[in-house]
Amino acid sequence: MRTVRALFGRRARLRWLHLIMGGALLMPYFLVGTVLVGMAGGGQQLFSSVPAQLGAFGLALPMAAVTGLFALVRPLCVAAARALCGVPTAVLADGPARTRQARVRTAGWYTLHLALGGIVSGATLALPPFAVAVAALPLSPGLRSTWLLDGPEPLREPWALALAPFAGIAMLVALAAVAAAAGEVLARRAPVLLGPTPEDRLAAAEGRAADLAVRNRLARELHDSVGHALSAVTLQAGAARRVLDRDPEFVREALTAIEETTRRTVGELDAVLGLLRQDGEPDGEQAAYGPGLDALGGLLAYCGVPVAYESEGGPEAPGAVRPDVSREAYRIVQEGLSNALRHGGVAAHGAGSAPVRLLVAVRAEELEIVMENPLGDRAAVARPGGGRGLRGIAERAVLLGGRAGAGPDGDVWRLTARLPLAAPGTAAGTGPGTRAAGAERSGTEAEGRR
Template identity: 70%
Template sequence: MTLLLGRRARLRWLHLIIGGALLMPYFLVGTVIVGSYRSGADVFSAPADQFAAFAFALPMAALTGLFPLVRPLSVAAARSLCGIPPGVLADGPARTRQARVRAAGWFTLHVALGGLVSGLTLAMIPFALTVMALPFSAAVRNSPMLGLPEALDRPWILALAPFAGLAMLLILAGCAAVAGAVLAGRAPVLLGPTPDDRLAAAERRAADLAVRNRLARELHDSVGHALSAVTLQAGAARRVLDSDPAFVREALAAIEETTRRTVGELDAVLGLLRRGEDEAHGPALDALDALLAHCGVPVAYTAEGDPELVPEAVSREAYRIVQEGLSNALRHGGSGTRVELRIAVDARELRLTMDNPLPGQAPAVRPGGGRGLRGITERAVLLGGSARSGPHTDGVWRITARLPLHHPGQENR
């Protein structure tokens, strides 16, 4: 009984009745078409004419189902009334021909089954109730509209009439349940995502992941560098607090400048997160002097070429690569490490080289460490370039990066 009259069955029955209501405009047009060939005939009373109008209505409904917005409306109704679980049906309008054809097939099936079930519902419920009332009302038995044959006006037949009426209602509920199950079973096929929908969803997920990875690199390079510099300078200042006040003042000034700059960069990244947009942001090579002046290690910087040739996207990524290289030198070499930085720009690319001495002992392994050097490579690859890092000659750790000045993906960054 739950299968026939349970909550899901009732909702699917309602869904079918809605389909019948949607069929009515097409059905009325179909009756006009049939009536134009059957002049003088009452097309609303002849069953053959009714089925002919129904046959004319379905192609018109199929054409309507080709509109892109039919799919999201059908999906919303199917999810709420047919009991389709989340994630099975597609989201958004039907953009491709295959998706529109599938949605049109669903819409046509919905209105066709809905029209049949609605017609049965409107006809059988009053008739079944009338049959059930036959033993209890002589007026009903003698009604000329019912036209009950005299042979059926017998006590034992009338005693069975309520059961016959109840059987009609159960048959009607069974027809509605079967039609609803057919609709629910075809929903994943006709309203589910097409291969193009799956590809578009995968591309959106990849784009979202790329944005999250970029934001993670920005936070790692900016905040990680600041924390490394502040930690080392604070530790050095603590050791000479009583013996070298001048050095302590310089260290505190460097800490203040580093944290001020990092707060500004952090605000830019958090603002990007709030807006949810992948807009240009963050410092570039024009802010490199301030970074080198308060990075916590002495830096010998040489530049070649015209910095005006460097596009903004390349300039931002080059700044972050230098920042991560300085953080790496601070972590592994301490505040006494000397860094040599060379940046050369020509008409085709920016070449960046950073050298610092290898530490005397192996650095401590940090849980989850190594993301910074990997981020340098990712930044270079996204611009169509390359980057390498590792031991060089004579106890030197070297980071090199080659960034093309023009790459197809740069205008979107």
């Protein structure tokens, strides 16, 4: 039963059809080869000469190989192989063949397909009528008189006629076996010749890495913006609820802070969601959308915690920082404030506790950020499993070529970040992969402490 399925099952029939398609594609090249052979041999007995036909077949294959070098041949071959050869989708490459290696492999597959297809197609056209005629010899006196009258003496024996039907069936089975074997050869060679080349795999990996980088950046934007807003709003609302009857003026200020925080966050959220709704992938500049250090005043005014802010490098220094560094520095400060609200002594003792200290210093070659807040109850600081905030800070710093760290220092929690003002270098050890790995390690260590 397994043998019958292998020779005549659905997959075998589809592969047979695939081979016949290869024979049909071979015909134009074969006709050109026939013309060339006829011109070389004077056109004598061209179609009845086996050597002439073999010569035309031999000339057709190199011409087919040249056609297979075109880039658009690969997607057509891949589509046919997936549909008819039963080759798994994942092992075949998508898109045109762009590299030399991909084109050579495609040409090899195309030539192999047409060569095997030409042989199987020719046998499919010629052998079944002959096999049927042989099988019908015992039943047709006309066939016997035509075929056996001048044939060898053994073929005139009764036992030879009795075996003729079995011989005809054997020919058809042999044809099916040849077609199945040829289809299996194509199916086994498809992943090698039509599969992704090392260049294709590298391009796909780079595409996935770029897509992941954009998604991670957008995720960090949402985490820092929405997370900070929720922390600030929660703290302000809780403080306002506690003093609602005693201090209406404080409640009014808290509600104003909640209004300003939510309005700013809704604008940032709408911008990020707009990037996610785009048909194409946002480029790096779009994905880095967000406020910069010039908006730091509004953030500190309505963050829900008193902040002692100090700027070094001149009053206009933060505004002169490169835009991408300015955006990342703003997010780092925002996440630091969120951590102070959620985990520090500020959240534990309310808005009247010791203020957060923030230093933003523009040095000759780097931007330095230092933030300190009271540590509070150590049990309240610990978070099972950690969070994503400090990891995001580390990623932002390392991807710019800088560094960041956070941890307890006495009775305060200190967050530091140093961001280079110049573009990140391309020296060994500072490429994107190295920076991303460093960000992952730094973020994981910081989260474990926080």
